[in-house]
Amino acid sequence: MEHVYDTVIEEKDYGRVLLNVKEIMDKKGINRNMLARLAGIRFEVANRLYTGNVYRLDLDVLARVLHVLQCSVEDIIQYEPANK
Known part of the structure; x- marks a missing residue:
């Protein structure tokens, strides 16, 4: 018996997470x-x-x-929401 799957891949934009490590290190x-x-x-x-x-x-x-950079999570990680 043959199965036919109707698959649709939906790509969602959840935003992105940015790291500011370079700026702090510099x-x-x-x-x-x-x-x-x-x-x-x-x-x-x-x-x-x-x-x-x-x-x-x-x-x-x-x-x-x-610890090494003597900073907090908020200094390192930034969330950029998806464009709506």
């Missing part, structure tokens, strides 16, 4: 190597945070970065 004179060393994270992770090329964020890593 203000404080902290480069990616320093962040990696001080936070105990790999350079690749520090680089992704710096460039904003992050798809998942480990809360332990976030806590380490916040």
Whole structure:
């Protein structure tokens, strides 16, 4: 028996989450190597945070970065609502 599935993929715009790590690091004179060393994270992770090329964020890593940069979650993460 043949099944026909009528599938429609609906793409929704939920907005986006932006990271301001680069701006804070630049203000404080902290480069990616320093962040990696001080936070105990790999350079690749520090680089992704710096460039904003992050798809998942480990809360332990976030806590380490916040500690090193001496800032709060609100300073690092910004939510930009979808355009309606």
